[in-house]
Amino acid sequence: MRTPLIDLHTHTIASGHAYSTIQEMAKAAAEKGIQILGITEHGPTLPGSCDSIYFRNLHIVPREMYGVRLLLGAELNILDCTGQLDLDERHYKCMDIIIAGIHILCWKGGTREQNTEGMVNAIRNPWTNIISHPGDGTAELDFEPIVLAARDTHTLLEINSSSLIPLRNKQQAKPNNMEILRLCKQYDVPVILGSDAHISFSIADYRYALPLLEEAKFPDELVLNWQPEAAMNYMGIKAQP
Numbered sequence: 001m002r003t004p005l006i007d008l009h010t011h012t013i014a015s016g017h018a019y020s021t022i023q024e025m026a027k028a029a030a031e032k033g034i035q036i037l038g039i040t041e042h043g044p045t046l047p048g049s050c051d052s053i054y055f056r057n058l059h060i061v062p063r064e065m066y067g068v069r070l071l072l073g074a075e076l077n078i079l080d081c082t083g084q085l086d087l088d089e090r091h092y093k094c095m096d097i098i099i100a101g102i103h104i105l106c107w108k109g110g111t112r113e114q115n116t117e118g119m120v121n122a123i124r125n126p127w128t129n130i131i132s133h134p135g136d137g138t139a140e141l142d143f144e145p146i147v148l149a150a151r152d153t154h155t156l157l158e159i160n161s162s163s164l165i166p167l168r169n170k171q172q173a174k175p176n177n178m179e180i181l182r183l184c185k186q187y188d189v190p191v192i193l194g195s196d197a198h199i200s201f202s203i204a205d206y207r208y209a210l211p212l213l214e215e216a217k218f219p220d221e222l223v224l225n226w227q228p229e230a231a232m233n234y235m236g237i238k239a240q241p
Contacts, residue, residue, distance in 0.1 A: 002226035007204045008038030008071065009099060009132060009158060009194035015041045016048030018198035026065035028200035035228050036069045040099045043076040045086040045106045055091045073097035075132055077106040081114040083121025092127040097237065101132030102139050112140040123149040129235045130192060133160035135180050137172030147183040154234050162196035164208035181216040190222045190234060
C-alpha cells in the first residue's frame with residue numbers, strides 16, 4: 001500500500017466540535033508528508049458550526065502553509081430528499097473544494113428510494129466535489145445509482161475512516177463501504193479515503209479504511225489519496241494555487 005499524500009476531509013475549531021486551528025492542521029500535515037490538505041468546515045445548519053460569513057471570508061487565508069497546499073471549503077449538509085445543500089452558489093464561489101454529506105442532525109429523509117434520489121441530486125450539483133461518508137448508515141441508500149452518478153459527474157465517493165471507528169458503533173458502515181468498493185471496482189470508479197480529522201493528530205489516519213481496501217482487493221490505481229495530480233484533475237480543481 002502506498003503512502004497517502006492527500007487528505008481532503010478535515011475540520012478545525014471553526015466547526016465547533018473540533019480541536020485544532022488551521023495552522024496546527026497544516027503543520028501536522030507537513031510533518032506527515034501530506035502534499036494537499038482539505039479543510040472543510042461543517043455547513044451552518046449543523047449545530048455549533050461557523051456562520052456563513054466564515055466561508056465568504058476564506059480569501060484572506062494563505063493557500064500554502066509549511067509547504068502544504070491548502071484547499072479550503074466546506075462539508076455541506078444534504079438537507080433532504082431533493083438534494084438541497086445548506087449554502088448557495090454565492091458561497092460556493094468562495095471555496096476551493098466542496099464536500100456534501102448526510103448528517104443526522106440536519107437530515108430530513110424518506111424511503112430508501114427517496115434518500116437515494118436526494119444523494120444523487122447532490123452528486124449532480126456541479127459544485128460538489130466529494131460525497132462524505134455515504135456508507136455510514138445514517139440514511140438507507142441504494143449504492144449502485146450513487147456510484148453511477150459519481151462516475152458520470154466525476155464526483156468522488158469517500159471511504160470515511162472515522163465512520164469505522166468501533167467506538168462510534170456504526171454497524172452498517174463496514175458492509176455499506178464494502179458494497180461501495182465492490183461497485184466502484186466493478187464500474188472502474190475512483191474513491192477517496194477521508195480521515196474526517198477533528199484534531200491535527202488524526203490527519204491522514206486511515207487505519208480503519210485501509211483493511212477494507214485489502215479485503216475488497218480494491219485496485220491501488222482507483223484510490224486517489226496517493227495520486228494528488230490525478231485527484232485534482234478528476235475533480236476539475238487546478239493543479240496549482
